[in-house]
Amino acid sequence: MYQLTDKEFRDLREFIYEYAGINLTDQKRALVVGRLQKVLTREGFKNFAQYYEYIKKDKTGKAVEELINRISTNHTFFFREKSHFEYLHSAVLPELTTRLAASGQKDFRLWCAAAATGEEPYTLAMVLREFFGSQYNQWQAGMLATDISTQALQTAIRGVYPDERMTHTPVKLRNKYFQKIGQDKWAVKDALKKDVLYRRFNLMSERWPFRGRFHVVFCRNVMIYFDQVTRNRLAQMFYQFMQPGGYFFIGHSETLGRENCPFEYVMPAVYKKVA
Ligand SMILES: C[S@@+](CC[C@H](N)C(=O)[O-])C[C@H]1O[C@@H](n2cnc3c(N)ncnc32)[C@H](O)[C@@H]1O
CATH class of the missing domain: 1.10.155.10 (Chemotaxis receptor methyltransferase CheR, N-terminal domain)
Structure with missing residues (x-):
C-alpha cells in the first residue's frame, strides 16, 4: 500500500x-x-x-x-431525479417547440454536459422521442453529450447495460428502446444511439467550441465537485451558449450562487435564460 x-x-x-x-x-x-x-x-x-x-x-x-x-466519479442512472424529465416533457418541450415552430424553425438543440456512462443522455433521448412522437423526424432534435472521462464515454457509446442498471427505466420504454442481449444485459437500439453525439469535453476549457446555442442544457451532479468560484464561472459560460428562453438543469443537491447568477430561478435545480 x-x-x-x-x-x-x-x-x-x-x-x-x-x-x-x-x-x-x-x-x-x-x-x-x-x-x-x-x-x-x-x-x-x-x-x-x-x-x-x-x-x-x-x-x-x-x-x-x-x-x-x-x-472522476461517474455514478449515474436512468431517469435520475425523475421530476426533471417530467418537467422537460410536460412544460419545457411544449413551450420551446411551440415558440420554435411559430417562427418556422425545427432545429432543437440539447446539451448533456456531464454525460458519464450514458444513462442521462439516453434518458433525454427517450424523452425527446416520446414527446415528438410521429413528428420526431420532422425535427432536428440533436443532442450533444460530453464528459471529461474517456472511459465513461466508451461505456456510453457502447450502450450496453446490465439488468440492475435498468431498474429505473419504465418497462414500456425499456422494451421500446433497448434490445435484450443474453440473460441479463440490455443494449440501446441503434435509432436511439444515433440521436446522441458523444464527445470528450472538459468544462474547464478556456474556449468552448460550440457554434450554435442550446435550447436546453443538463449539467447535473458535476458542479458538486467544483468550488463556488468555478460554479459561478461555469454558469456564465453556459448562459452565453444558450438560446434566450432556454432552460438550464443542474443536480438537486446543487445550487447556483444568487449573486451574479445570470439565470432566472424557475424551481429547485431548474433555471432559465430570460428571453
Ligand atoms: C456523478 S457524474 C454525473 C452524471 C450525470 N450528469 C448524472 O447526473 O447522473 C459526474 C460526471 O462529471 C464528469 N466531470 C467531472 N469533471 C468534469 C469536467 N471538468 N468536465 C467535464 N466533465 C467532468 C465526470 O467524469 C462524471 O462522469
Whole structure:
C-alpha cells in the first residue's frame, strides 16, 4: 500500500483542480490512494512523487487522461431525479417547440454536459422521442453529450447495460428502446444511439467550441465537485451558449450562487435564460 504524503496530496490536488476543476478535499485522500494504486504498481513507481513527475512530463496526454478517468466519479442512472424529465416533457418541450415552430424553425438543440456512462443522455433521448412522437423526424432534435472521462464515454457509446442498471427505466420504454442481449444485459437500439453525439469535453476549457446555442442544457451532479468560484464561472459560460428562453438543469443537491447568477430561478435545480 502506497502512502500519500501531505506534499504529494497537495501537488496532485492542485494539478487536478487546475486541469478538471475537481476540488479534492482532505476527506478524498483515501480515495486518491485507492484509485491510483494500480497505476503506481503497474508503472513501477516508488511513490506518488514519481507518479506526479510522470504526469507532468507526459506529452501524449495519456497519463492525464488515465488520472482523470480514475479520479472522476461517474455514478449515474436512468431517469435520475425523475421530476426533471417530467418537467422537460410536460412544460419545457411544449413551450420551446411551440415558440420554435411559430417562427418556422425545427432545429432543437440539447446539451448533456456531464454525460458519464450514458444513462442521462439516453434518458433525454427517450424523452425527446416520446414527446415528438410521429413528428420526431420532422425535427432536428440533436443532442450533444460530453464528459471529461474517456472511459465513461466508451461505456456510453457502447450502450450496453446490465439488468440492475435498468431498474429505473419504465418497462414500456425499456422494451421500446433497448434490445435484450443474453440473460441479463440490455443494449440501446441503434435509432436511439444515433440521436446522441458523444464527445470528450472538459468544462474547464478556456474556449468552448460550440457554434450554435442550446435550447436546453443538463449539467447535473458535476458542479458538486467544483468550488463556488468555478460554479459561478461555469454558469456564465453556459448562459452565453444558450438560446434566450432556454432552460438550464443542474443536480438537486446543487445550487447556483444568487449573486451574479445570470439565470432566472424557475424551481429547485431548474433555471432559465430570460428571453
Ligand atoms: C456523478 S457524474 C454525473 C452524471 C450525470 N450528469 C448524472 O447526473 O447522473 C459526474 C460526471 O462529471 C464528469 N466531470 C467531472 N469533471 C468534469 C469536467 N471538468 N468536465 C467535464 N466533465 C467532468 C465526470 O467524469 C462524471 O462522469
